[in-house]
Amino acid sequence: MCKSDSLSGIGLYSGAFGRLLFLAHYLQYHPEENNGCFDRYAEQCFDAICSKPAIHTYCNGMAGVLECLRHLTRSGRLEVDYSEIEEQYKPHLLQCLQRDFARDGDYDLLHGAMGVAYHFREDETFAAETARWLHRTAICDGDRLKWQSTLSPVEKGIRGYNICLSHGISGIVLVLCALARHHPANTEITELLRGAVRYILAQEYDDPEVCGCHFPSTSQESQPQRQASRLAWCYGDLGVAVALWNAGKVLDDETLKTKTHEVILHAAGRRTLRETMAYDAGLCHGSAGVAMIFHYMYRQTGDERLRAACDFWHEQTLAHARWEDGIAGYKFFFPSEQPEWRTDLSLLSGVTGVGLWLLSMQHEADDSAAFDWTELFFML
Numbered sequence: 348m349c350k351s352d353s354l355s356g357i358g359l360y361s362g363a364f365g366r367l368l369f370l371a372h373y374l375q376y377h378p379e380e381n382n383g384c385f386d387r388y389a390e391q392c393f394d395a396i397c398s399k400p401a402i403h404t405y406c407n408g409m410a411g412v413l414e415c416l417r418h419l420t421r422s423g424r425l426e427v428d429y430s431e432i433e434e435q436y437k438p439h440l441l442q443c444l445q446r447d448f449a450r451d452g453d454y455d456l457l458h459g460a461m462g463v464a465y466h467f468r469e470d471e472t473f474a475a476e477t478a479r480w481l482h483r484t485a486i487c488d489g490d491r492l493k494w495q496s497t498l499s500p501v502e503k504g505i506r507g508y509n510i511c512l513s514h515g516i517s518g519i520v521l522v523l524c525a526l527a528r529h530h531p532a533n534t535e536i537t538e539l540l541r542g543a544v545r546y547i548l549a550q551e552y553d554d555p556e557v558c559g560c561h562f563p564s565t566s567q568e569s570q571p572q573r574q575a576s577r578l579a580w581c582y583g584d585l586g587v588a589v590a591l592w593n594a595g596k597v598l599d600d601e602t603l604k605t606k607t608h609e610v611i612l613h614a615a616g617r618r619t620l621r622e623t624m625a626y627d628a629g630l631c632h633g634s635a636g637v638a639m640i641f642h643y644m645y646r647q648t649g650d651e652r653l654r655a656a657c658d659f660w661h662e663q664t665l666a667h668a669r670w671e672d673g674i675a676g677y678k679f680f681f682p683s684e685q686p687e688w689r690t691d692l693s694l695l696s697g698v699t700g701v702g703l704w705l706l707s708m709q710h711e712a713d714d715s716a717a718f719d720w721t722e723l724f725f726m727l
Contacts, residue, residue, distance in 0.1 A: 356407060357395050357408070358407035358411055360457065361406055361693050363392045364411065365694025368699075369706075371419050371425055372707075373702075373706060375424055389425070393427075403443035403444075404457065405462025405463070410440065410466045411723075414466045415723065441463075441472070441476065443463060444473065445476065448480035448484060451506075452484050452495060454496055456522070457513055464526070465525055468526050468528075474526045474536070477522070478526070478535045478536050481494070481523075482535060491543075492543050493508050495508060498565055507565060507569030508569050509565045512589065512725070515565070516543055516546060516547055517547060517590035518725075520591070521589070523539055523540040527597045547591065550563060550566045562584050577623065578623035578637055579624075579625065581631050585611070589640060589644075591607040592607045592647065593727050611640075612652060623637070627679045627680045628667035628701045629695070629697060630700035630701070631695045633664075633679070634667060635701050639718075641656040642657040661708055664704065670688070675702070677690075678690055679696060
């Protein structure tokens, strides 16, 4: 990573700051290997965000960059004052948040308004503006609240309702949970959260054993044909469960937490490729991301069955290192008209994320903060 001359984008999930995150964690455990490469790479990263305007998103832009810097500085892995950079970008990011909400409701956690709202969750102005726009654009369905979004990144005209974590209403729920924790007096946030949770729960299949999962990829009204959603962080039962679990904690709703536990235990029984569609090792939709969520839910519940599921998917992650021409043995599956396996350096779907997961598992016993980076994936 340090040898790369090109940053190939600044993004937390897609580019340079994801690799900076990995290096900071790696060198915490292996300081003898720091020959100055970390400082040089960090300088390159800061030069990149200071030299030209960057996009605003959590995946590829400044919202994710600033969240990465917050994590690294608060955890003591990086000593830098980035407040001036944050203040410089803050007005622009507020405008981007407002623009995304106004533009056909671009609520996307990775590529739209909610990622910006998540980083500025402690800020009163951003919290109030997020709640105002969500209230203004919500579609009431009885006591449920839903938001329409683009369902296909390829076919832009296809719109509907999506409950997934990465691009849908579960992502909205996670941001509302974060806002509610920091702004408990704002009852509008809590009511939005309750309405969104009711909508997600209404999308549950009544026959998960037959369907193979509890929730569809998008929603029952936008995906009327019943088919199994994948086992992944981005789409399907796992991401939905993380959102519902956090809502249960924020709302102090034991019934909701019990329901979530039921969903995650059912997911723990899905192991085959046909049942899971977990083709590679990545965090987004591969085995490391599945292991990450089972590990998180094990820590939250103490249920050893979830620890066993985590260990199974960790072993699957190790087994994916089988490519002679891969990076550390890893290549990643890219579905298209002509599906192919490629190398990928990114944090979200590539070897940087896999490396961070493996590093944390290696040091789990001797470092209570080994998994604190998972907050960047909304394991709150």
